[in-house]
Amino acid sequence: MNSLPVGWRAEFLPVLVQGVDSFIQLKAVRAATMADPSRIGDFLRSAYIVLQQQGMQSSAEETWQAVVSASGYDIEAYSEAWHSLGTDQELIEPIVQRQARYGITATPTVVVGGRYVVTPDATNGDESLFIQLLNAAVSNAVGVA
Secondary structure, eight states: OTTSOTTOOOOOOOOOOSSHHHHHHHHHHHHHHHHOGGGHHHHHHHHHIIIIISOOOTTOHHHHHHHHHHTTOOHHHHHHHHHTOOOHHHHHHHHHHHHHHHTOOSSSOEEETTTEEEOGGGGTTOHHHHHHHHHHHHHHHHTOO
Protein backbone atom coordinates (compact mmCIF):
# COMPACT_ATOMS: atom_id res chain seq x y z
CA MET A 1 0.00 0.00 0.00
CA ASN A 2 3.00 2.28 0.35
CA SER A 3 3.47 2.31 -3.41
CA LEU A 4 0.03 3.57 -4.41
CA PRO A 5 -0.09 6.72 -6.52
CA VAL A 6 -0.44 9.99 -4.62
CA GLY A 7 -4.05 10.59 -3.68
CA TRP A 8 -5.01 6.92 -3.97
CA ARG A 9 -6.03 4.71 -1.09
CA ALA A 10 -6.60 1.03 -0.57
CA GLU A 11 -9.84 -0.09 1.00
CA PHE A 12 -10.62 -3.59 2.17
CA LEU A 13 -14.15 -4.62 1.31
CA PRO A 14 -15.31 -7.99 2.61
CA VAL A 15 -17.31 -10.10 0.20
CA LEU A 16 -20.77 -10.59 1.60
CA VAL A 17 -22.57 -13.85 0.87
CA GLN A 18 -25.81 -15.20 2.28
CA GLY A 19 -25.62 -16.47 5.80
CA VAL A 20 -25.10 -15.30 9.35
CA ASP A 21 -21.39 -16.18 9.36
CA SER A 22 -20.66 -13.82 6.49
CA PHE A 23 -22.53 -11.00 8.22
CA ILE A 24 -20.69 -11.54 11.51
CA GLN A 25 -17.38 -11.50 9.66
CA LEU A 26 -18.40 -8.23 8.01
CA LYS A 27 -19.20 -6.69 11.39
CA ALA A 28 -15.91 -7.93 12.85
CA VAL A 29 -13.87 -6.43 10.00
CA ARG A 30 -15.79 -3.14 10.16
CA ALA A 31 -15.23 -2.89 13.94
CA ALA A 32 -11.53 -3.66 13.48
CA THR A 33 -11.25 -0.98 10.80
CA MET A 34 -12.94 1.55 13.06
CA ALA A 35 -10.88 0.60 16.13
CA ASP A 36 -7.48 0.84 14.45
CA PRO A 37 -7.27 0.95 10.65
CA SER A 38 -3.46 0.63 10.74
CA ARG A 39 -3.79 -2.91 12.13
CA ILE A 40 -6.34 -4.28 9.65
CA GLY A 41 -3.70 -6.40 7.91
CA ASP A 42 -2.81 -8.04 11.23
CA PHE A 43 -6.50 -8.54 11.95
CA LEU A 44 -7.13 -10.25 8.60
CA ARG A 45 -4.08 -12.52 8.98
CA SER A 46 -5.19 -13.50 12.48
CA ALA A 47 -8.75 -14.10 11.28
CA TYR A 48 -7.47 -16.39 8.52
CA ILE A 49 -5.42 -18.42 11.00
CA VAL A 50 -8.22 -18.67 13.57
CA LEU A 51 -10.97 -19.45 11.05
CA GLN A 52 -9.19 -21.51 8.41
CA GLN A 53 -6.29 -23.17 10.19
CA GLN A 54 -7.69 -23.56 13.70
CA GLY A 55 -11.25 -24.18 12.53
CA MET A 56 -12.96 -21.89 15.02
CA GLN A 57 -16.53 -20.88 14.18
CA SER A 58 -17.07 -17.33 12.93
CA SER A 59 -20.38 -17.10 14.77
CA ALA A 60 -18.74 -17.61 18.18
CA GLU A 61 -17.82 -14.57 20.27
CA GLU A 62 -14.64 -16.26 21.53
CA THR A 63 -13.43 -16.59 17.94
CA TRP A 64 -13.36 -12.84 17.46
CA GLN A 65 -11.85 -12.30 20.90
CA ALA A 66 -9.02 -14.61 19.82
CA VAL A 67 -8.58 -12.72 16.54
CA VAL A 68 -8.57 -9.33 18.27
CA SER A 69 -6.06 -10.51 20.87
CA ALA A 70 -3.78 -12.18 18.33
CA SER A 71 -3.70 -9.11 16.11
CA GLY A 72 -2.67 -6.69 18.84
CA TYR A 73 -5.82 -4.61 19.08
CA ASP A 74 -6.91 -2.85 22.21
CA ILE A 75 -9.84 -5.04 23.26
CA GLU A 76 -11.78 -2.11 24.70
CA ALA A 77 -11.36 -0.01 21.54
CA TYR A 78 -12.53 -2.93 19.42
CA SER A 79 -15.53 -3.59 21.68
CA GLU A 80 -16.47 0.10 21.61
CA ALA A 81 -16.25 0.11 17.79
CA TRP A 82 -18.38 -3.04 17.57
CA HIS A 83 -21.10 -1.51 19.74
CA SER A 84 -21.07 1.76 17.80
CA LEU A 85 -21.71 0.14 14.42
CA GLY A 86 -24.74 1.39 12.55
CA THR A 87 -27.80 -0.63 11.73
CA ASP A 88 -27.46 -3.91 9.89
CA GLN A 89 -28.85 -2.27 6.75
CA GLU A 90 -26.29 0.57 6.95
CA LEU A 91 -23.51 -2.02 7.07
CA ILE A 92 -24.80 -4.24 4.30
CA GLU A 93 -26.10 -1.81 1.69
CA PRO A 94 -22.80 -0.18 0.59
CA ILE A 95 -21.14 -3.58 0.23
CA VAL A 96 -23.99 -5.07 -1.77
CA GLN A 97 -23.96 -2.02 -4.06
CA ARG A 98 -20.20 -2.26 -4.68
CA GLN A 99 -20.31 -6.01 -5.26
CA ALA A 100 -23.06 -5.49 -7.84
CA ARG A 101 -21.38 -2.49 -9.50
CA TYR A 102 -18.08 -4.31 -10.00
CA GLY A 103 -19.46 -7.81 -10.50
CA ILE A 104 -17.48 -9.20 -7.58
CA THR A 105 -18.04 -12.93 -7.30
CA ALA A 106 -14.68 -14.13 -5.98
CA THR A 107 -12.11 -13.22 -3.43
CA PRO A 108 -9.63 -11.75 -3.79
CA THR A 109 -10.89 -9.20 -6.27
CA VAL A 110 -9.09 -5.91 -6.74
CA VAL A 111 -10.81 -2.91 -8.31
CA VAL A 112 -8.28 -0.40 -9.61
CA GLY A 113 -9.29 3.20 -10.04
CA GLY A 114 -12.94 2.19 -10.10
CA ARG A 115 -12.45 0.90 -13.66
CA TYR A 116 -10.43 -2.31 -13.74
CA VAL A 117 -11.57 -5.45 -11.94
CA VAL A 118 -8.73 -7.93 -11.46
CA THR A 119 -8.82 -11.42 -9.92
CA PRO A 120 -6.20 -14.17 -9.80
CA ASP A 121 -8.45 -16.07 -12.23
CA ALA A 122 -7.15 -13.74 -14.96
CA THR A 123 -3.65 -15.12 -14.34
CA ASN A 124 -4.51 -18.77 -13.65
CA GLY A 125 -3.49 -18.20 -10.04
CA ASP A 126 0.04 -17.06 -10.89
CA GLU A 127 0.81 -14.63 -8.03
CA SER A 128 3.68 -12.89 -9.79
CA LEU A 129 1.64 -12.35 -12.94
CA PHE A 130 -1.29 -11.14 -10.80
CA ILE A 131 0.92 -8.44 -9.24
CA GLN A 132 2.17 -7.44 -12.71
CA LEU A 133 -1.41 -7.19 -13.94
CA LEU A 134 -2.34 -5.01 -10.97
CA ASN A 135 0.66 -2.75 -11.58
CA ALA A 136 -0.35 -2.41 -15.23
CA ALA A 137 -3.95 -1.58 -14.24
CA VAL A 138 -2.72 1.12 -11.85
CA SER A 139 -0.44 2.54 -14.55
CA ASN A 140 -3.33 2.57 -17.01
CA ALA A 141 -5.67 4.18 -14.51
CA VAL A 142 -3.25 7.05 -13.76
CA GLY A 143 -2.39 7.47 -17.45
CA VAL A 144 1.22 6.32 -17.27
CA ALA A 145 0.92 3.29 -19.56
